[in-house]
Amino acid sequence: MPSVAALLTELGLLFLGLSLLGLLARRLGLSPIPFVLVAALALGDGGVVPLETAAPFLESAAEIGVILLLLTLGLEFTAQELFGSLRHHGPSGLVDLALNAPPGFVAGLLLGLPWEGALALAGVTWISSSGIIARLLGDLGRLANRETPAVLAVLVLEDVAMALFLPLLVVALAGGGPLQAAGGIALALTAVALVLLAAHRHGHRLGRLLAHPDDEQVLLRLLGLTLLVAGLTQALGASAAVGAFLVGIAVPPSFAERARAILSPLRDLFAATFFVAFGLATDPAEVLPVLPAVVALAAVTTLTKFGTGWFAAGRDGVGPAGRRRAGAALVARGEFSIVIAGLAVAAGLEEVGVVATGYVLVMAVAGPLLARAVDLEPRRRAPG
Amino acid sequence: MDLVETLLPGVGIRYEMSTRSGAPLAFVVRRDGAVEVSVYDAHDRDRARSAVRLDADEAATIAEVLGAPRITQRFADLSREVPGLRSARLTVEPGSPYVDRPLGDTRARTRTGCSIVAVVRGEQVVPAPSPQEVLRADDVLVVIGSGPGLDALATLLAGP
Numbered sequence A: 001m002p003s004v005a006a007l008l009t010e011l012g013l014l015f016l017g018l019s020l021l022g023l024l025a026r027r028l029g030l031s032p033i034p035f036v037l038v039a040a041l042a043l044g045d046g047g048v049v050p051l052e053t054a055a056p057f058l059e060s061a062a063e064i065g066v067i068l069l070l071l072t073l074g075l076e077f078t079a080q081e082l083f084g085s086l087r088h089h090g091p092s093g094l095v096d097l098a099l100n101a102p103p104g105f106v107a108g109l110l111l112g113l114p115w116e117g118a119l120a121l122a123g124v125t126w127i128s129s130s131g132i133i134a135r136l137l138g139d140l141g142r143l144a145n146r147e148t149p150a151v152l153a154v155l156v157l158e159d160v161a162m163a164l165f166l167p168l169l170v171v172a173l174a175g176g177g178p179l180q181a182a183g184g185i186a187l188a189l190t191a192v193a194l195v196l197l198a199a200h201r202h203g204h205r206l207g208r209l210l211a212h213p214d215d216e217q218v219l220l221r222l223l224g225l226t227l228l229v230a231g232l233t234q235a236l237g238a239s240a241a242v243g244a245f246l247v248g249i250a251v252p253p254s255f256a257e258r259a260r261a262i263l264s265p266l267r268d269l270f271a272a273t274f275f276v277a278f279g280l281a282t283d284p285a286e287v288l289p290v291l292p293a294v295v296a297l298a299a300v301t302t303l304t305k306f307g308t309g310w311f312a313a314g315r316d317g318v319g320p321a322g323r324r325r326a327g328a329a330l331v332a333r334g335e336f337s338i339v340i341a342g343l344a345v346a347a348g349l350e351e352v353g354v355v356a357t358g359y360v361l362v363m364a365v366a367g368p369l370l371a372r373a374v375d376l377e378p379r380r381r382a383p384g
Numbered sequence B: 001m002d003l004v005e006t007l008l009p010g011v012g013i014r015y016e017m018s019t020r021s022g023a024p025l026a027f028v029v030r031r032d033g034a035v036e037v038s039v040y041d042a043h044d045r046d047r048a049r050s051a052v053r054l055d056a057d058e059a060a061t062i063a064e065v066l067g068a069p070r071i072t073q074r075f076a077d078l079s080r081e082v083p084g085l086r087s088a089r090l091t092v093e094p095g096s097p098y099v100d101r102p103l104g105d106t107r108a109r110t111r112t113g114c115s116i117v118a119v120v121r122g123e124q125v126v127p128a129p130s131p132q133e134v135l136r137a138d139d140v141l142v143v144i145g146s147g148p149g150l151d152a153l154a155t156l157l158a159g160p
Helices: A002-028 A032-043 A055-076 A079-110 A115-126 A130-139 A148-173 A178-210 A215-235 A240-250 A253-281 A284-315 A320-329 A335-346 A350-381 B056-066 B070-081 B108-112 B147-158
Strands: B003-008 B012-018 B024-030 B035-040 B048-054 B085-091 B115-121 B124-127 B140-146
Touching: A002 A032, A002 A253, A032 A253, A032 A284, A032 A335, A032 A350, A055 A215, A055 A240, A055 A253, A055 A335, A079 A115, A079 A148, A079 A178, A079 A284, A079 A350, A079 B003, A115 A148, A115 A335, A115 A350, A130 A148, A130 A320, A130 A335, A130 A350, A148 A178, A148 A240, A148 A284, A148 A320, A148 A335, A148 B003, A178 A215, A178 A240, A178 A253, A215 A240, A215 A253, A253 A335, A253 A350, A284 A320, A284 A350, A320 A350, A335 A350, B035 B056, B048 B056, B085 B147, B108 B115, B108 B147, B140 B147
Parallel strands: none
Antiparallel strands: B003 B012, B012 B024, B024 B035, B035 B048, B085 B140, B115 B124, B115 B140
16 A cells, blocks of 8 residues: 555654754754744645645644653652642742733734633643753753742642643633533542542552553553543543543652653654644644734743742742743743643634744743843853 | 752752851752752852762762761662552650660561661661660661551650
């Protein structure tokens, strides 16, 4: 069958291309996400080289990509870290929400989106990219800085907030009223609380269930369980991503380290296909007209995110230079903005995908650049 | 000397220490065991200037050279591999009924199922202590066992 040959060739070229883009991004000290998005825009509908045969495969793979992204996010932190962040930085989390979600919502309404689309856009501007930021802090050698715990606490709170926001969004996108939306949030909150409690008390049992000396066994068991739970939550009308996140937080910390190591190559592969599929579904010709609006939104939400970091680091008694660093570090948006926009696109609101693509392109580049820039300034001024 | 411990969600733990020579020191222990040692900037006390980055095995070597408290970490690793197994450092408080009595008197193994694998006494470590080992006030017992077992042993040591 010629289509198999075409499929394999397209995928092969795609992955080789992604590898080159990744190298380029690392060389420039940036996240590969914006590069992958641009490449996918060029390959998709209305792009220069249409990638036709592989598109259906990429769409299914993208679903798994989202699930793996959220599963590894859940594996990333422990209940102890979550409660610690909530205790010290609960107000920072609220400031984060109050400053960064409304600009997206207002922009959505101004762009003529229905309120469900505006809600999705609020999520897009709200959630920073923990992937980009955690890597950035490590690369810049800022992990020991005094503002860093505040930055990480805001990220953890956003991650959990997202587990509550996604069901809300899914209910809204499905045409549910405010009552159903509140129900969705309450259900998600209960589920997260129950899973955290269960993980605390009985997490080791799940660990025992999943543990096996053989990596292949661990991979199959974990992936099987996650897809099963994700499928169930999807069938219940919540988002599959939330189910995957819940599995991630239920895995005991003792086992999470190994699970992360085993899953991470798979996550990287499928997450990349997710970004490609997202870019493919977006028509580049539609991105250009909204670009001025996107840049304005990016400018506003850069300031609001900067304010969030400034506030959070201030709570830890950090000085002005550190507060500037914290503010700039939080600016980057990336994978989770795309996840949120992806839900809206799946519900037929393609306009959200267009705006989010442009927005993430700007923010995933501007964030790391700004984070470096605020640190350069005082170094130049100080003699020697 | 104060050692301040701060949890870095998703990264690991940061320890801060103000040394007597005046240089405020920080080290970040990543979850994979890699360690970053930094010194705080004199002008911007919030900024760490990274001095040395150590991989897990390098950090372990230095820890071995410098002292024994790393033992706990080892058992933490062990308990990570065996689900349900935990390790703890329990201090024999000066008011404990087992001060100046042999370790065997606690009957820790029979009563709580916990194994006392080392006794840390100041700078000195007694690995695999025998039941005849006499406990002193402020000794730290390195113990492995189940979560409830460790709790029970802590209660036992504290006395009535």
